[in-house]
Amino acid sequence: xxxxxxxxxxxxxxxxxxxxxxxxxxxxxxxxxxxxxxxxxxxxxxxxxxxxxxxxxxxxxxxxxxxxxxxxxxxxxxxxxxxxxxxxxxxxxxxxxxxxxxxxxxxxxxxxxxxxxxxxxxxxxxxxxxxxxxxxxxxxxxxxxxxxxxxxxxxxxxxxxxxxxxxxxxxxxxxxxxxxxxxxxxxxxxxxxxxxxxxxxxxxxxxxxxxxxxxxxxxxxxxxxxxxxxxxxxxxxxxxxxxxxxxxxxxxxxxxxxxxxxxxxxxxxxxxxxxxxxxxxxxxxxxxxxxxxxxxxxxxxxxxxxxxxxxxxxxxxxxxxxxxxxxxxxxxxxxxxxxxxxxxxxxxxxxxxxxxxxxxxxxxxxxxxxxxxxxxxxxxxxxxxxxxxxxxxxxxxxxxxxxxxxxxxxxx
Amino acid sequence: xxxxxxxxxxxxxxxxxxxxxxxxxxxxxxxxxxxxxxxxxxxxxxxxxxxxxxxxxxxxxxxxxxxxxxxxxxxxxxxxxxxxxxxxxxxxxxxxxxxxxxxxxxxxxxxxxxxxxxxxxxxxxxxxxxxxxxxxxxxxxxxxxxxxxxxxxxxxxxxxxxxxxxxxxxxxxxxxxxxxxxxxxxxxxxxxxxxxxxxxxxxxxxxxxxxxxxxxxxxxxxxxxxxxxxxxxxxxxxxxxxxxxxxxxxxxxx
Numbered sequence: 001x002x003x004x005x006x007x008x009x010x011x012x013x014x015x016x017x018x019x020x021x022x023x024x025x026x027x028x029x030x031x032x033x034x035x036x037x038x039x040x041x042x043x044x045x046x047x048x049x050x051x052x053x054x055x056x057x058x059x060x061x062x063x064x065x066x067x068x069x070x071x072x073x074x075x076x077x078x079x080x081x082x083x084x085x086x087x088x089x090x091x092x093x094x095x096x097x098x099x100x101x102x103x104x105x106x107x108x109x110x111x112x113x114x115x116x117x118x119x120x121x122x123x124x125x126x127x128x129x130x131x132x133x134x135x136x137x138x139x140x141x142x143x144x145x146x147x148x149x150x151x152x153x154x155x156x157x158x159x160x161x162x163x164x165x166x167x168x169x170x171x172x173x174x175x176x177x178x179x180x181x182x183x184x185x186x187x188x189x190x191x192x193x194x195x196x197x198x199x200x201x202x203x204x205x206x207x208x209x210x211x212x213x214x215x216x217x218x219x220x221x222x223x224x225x226x227x228x229x230x231x232x233x234x235x236x237x238x239x240x241x242x243x244x245x246x247x248x249x250x251x252x253x254x255x256x257x258x259x260x261x262x263x264x265x266x267x268x269x270x271x272x273x274x275x276x277x278x279x280x281x282x283x284x285x286x287x288x289x290x291x292x293x294x295x296x297x298x299x300x301x302x303x304x305x306x307x308x309x310x311x312x313x314x315x316x317x318x319x320x321x322x323x324x325x326x327x328x329x330x331x332x333x334x335x336x337x338x339x340x341x342x343x344x345x346x347x348x349x350x351x352x353x354x355x356x357x358x359x360x361x362x363x364x365x366x367x368x369x370x371x372x373x374x375x376x377x378x379x380x381x382x383x384x385x386x387x388x389x390x391x392x393x394x395x396x397x398x399x400x401x402x403x404x405x406x407x408x409x410x411x412x
Numbered sequence: 413x414x415x416x417x418x419x420x421x422x423x424x425x426x427x428x429x430x431x432x433x434x435x436x437x438x439x440x441x442x443x444x445x446x447x448x449x450x451x452x453x454x455x456x457x458x459x460x461x462x463x464x465x466x467x468x469x470x471x472x473x474x475x476x477x478x479x480x481x482x483x484x485x486x487x488x489x490x491x492x493x494x495x496x497x498x499x500x501x502x503x504x505x506x507x508x509x510x511x512x513x514x515x516x517x518x519x520x521x522x523x524x525x526x527x528x529x530x531x532x533x534x535x536x537x538x539x540x541x542x543x544x545x546x547x548x549x550x551x552x553x554x555x556x557x558x559x560x561x562x563x564x565x566x567x568x569x570x571x572x573x574x575x576x577x578x579x580x581x582x583x584x585x586x587x588x589x590x591x592x593x594x595x596x597x598x599x600x601x602x603x604x605x606x607x608x609x610x611x612x613x614x615x616x617x618x619x620x621x622x623x624x625x626x627x628x629x630x631x632x633x634x635x636x637x638x639x640x641x642x643x644x645x646x647x648x649x650x651x652x653x654x655x656x657x658x659x660x661x662x663x664x665x666x
Contacts, residue, residue: 055486058484058486059484081487082486082487193449194445194446194449196442196445196446197446197450198443198446198447198450198556198557254442303468350467350472350476351467352466352467353466353467353468354467354468355467355468355472355473355476356468357468
């Protein structure tokens with residue numbers, strides 16, 4: 001099918017199937033008018049994350065993935081099965097040369113390979129969404145940010161907290177003073193998994209397991225913590241000034257040197273400290289961020305969130321109707337993103353959790369930003385700041401020394 | 413001559429309110445470990461997708477859908493729903509994810525869409541989702557080059573692929589079954605009547621153990637559920653090719 005015919009088919013399909021059901025209250029795309037033709041997008045990097053992105057894009061009305069790029073043929077073909085009719089290319093340069101009408105590019109290559117596709121796509125006038133962290137080196141991250149400044153397009157980094165409806169709700173509580181004075185920040189990412197992946201057909205072991213390569217990988221600090229660091233940047237509206245870290249291989253003693261268990265401590269100018277634990281050796285309590293304040297604690301776990309109130313915290317009227325969950329001897333108020341509407345319908349319990357995975361909302365936010373001509377929830381500049389923090393954390397873990405962060409680096 | 417030891421790797425995860433376990437054979441060990449982790453990710457993703465308890469699950473999304481809205485599905489969703497609709501029809505409603513409230517959905521195979529005939533369609537895929545998770549996990553294992561594996565979800569659904577036959581006992585003290593390149597599902601009721609007959613909305617009165625064997629774990633699971641509900645007369649209906657049903661009137665301890 002030629003590109004024109006495919007576009008016509010997609011328009012016809014959209015007209016035929018009628019209204020797609022999404023939870024419109026939370027979906028950033030719901031408010032957008034239907035497009036006359038779908039937004040044509042391409043994906044660079046068809047590995048695990050690329051396929052997850054395709055799965056979420058396939059849920060969106062008015063988005064058509066028409067091009068895929070990956071140097072590994074079997075991976076590109078596997079992705080093409082999820083994006084029917086998409087053309088496949090060996091690399092991003094070929095994709096950009098062959099797809100002049102493409103509106104946007106999603107970059108899901110390994111972190112150390114973000115720079116070239118992101119910079120080239122921005123230079124070609126494409127809107128760009130880049131997976132987190134923005135880059136594994138400060139040079140690469142700054143080069144992408146410079147390319148974004150020079151381009152009149154939407155540039156976004158996939159920081160999932162900023163577009164997550166539960167996190168937005170929780171932040172509104174924080175900003176309204178529900179926690180009062182913050183006292184303690186604590187977060188973790190625990191998952192028992194080897195982080196070792198089998199190479200695809202035609203792929204080298206080193207390429208498949210780049211996360212374990214100390215020459216290019218930011219380790220858990222980059223691949224996991226960067227997302228969580230950004231949540232604190234967003235909530236606190238400040239960046240760490242100093243980080244300390246330690247890490248070791250506790251479980252996966254297979255010759256790797258990248259730590260499978262890491263502890264970080266981040267210091268903020270306000271005097272707050274954030275303690276983070278990351279491990280590939282244990283799954284207990286998974287991934288969460290908490291902010292403990294004088295009057296309440298927020299606990300955020302990506303597809304759920306709770307507020308635990310101190311006994312002397314004043315009771316708000318809405319709390320009478322709130323859903324509560326028991327955690328050992330603590331009771332948490334479930335944070336429900338569209339609670340007011342659901343409570344009016346007596347359907348509050350149906351609102352627990354997110355209708356879509358957090359990844360959906362960051363992608364949808366980017367698509368909505370293109371449609372509405374507005375900035376995305378997390379632009380390239382903010383992604384740059386989070387990447388610089390993650391890089392500093394990785395340096396602290398690998399050197400064992402405290403790393404100071406220059407506040408000037410975060411200004412712009 | 414010493415026999416060459418076959419590399420074996422066991423992995424497990426908690427999902428769908430039960431424990432899934434995978435036993436992989438072949439080698440090398442590092443490849444088995446990464447394959448098992450990828451399969452566990454598939455099981456966990458399947459559990460999140462098909463649970464009726466979470467807002468992001470497909471049953472909740474279907475329940476929120478009203479005509480003329482449609483849901484966009486992926487190929488895996490389509491496969492499970494098509495199999496569920498087939499089993500519902502072939503068992504004359506003895507297998508029914510709507511539990512008698514009306515399995516009022518229509519699939520658009522070409523555009524991979526699901527439409528509902530009314531608002532508020534309430535579905536529970538507990539009678540087929542474990543089989544689906546096993547099928548998806550097995551697919552991932554094969555894609556990773558694993559040649560032989562045995563997988564089970566909560567011991568009531570099991571699947572084996574590869575040349576080896578795995579000897580499986582139904583319950584404690586029940587018959588042994590050689591499981592080779594096919595799946596087994598066991599549904600049982602003993603003691604208090606807890607199984608609902610979706611055709612009458614009444615509790616199933618009999619105690620029994622229903623066993624189904626088929627190449628596809630989802631088909632086996634749907635039919636063992638239906639067999640327990642409908643009783644041995646179900647075997648008189650037109651059955652899917654290569655489906656084997658066993659009715660054990662005496663309940664076997666789990």
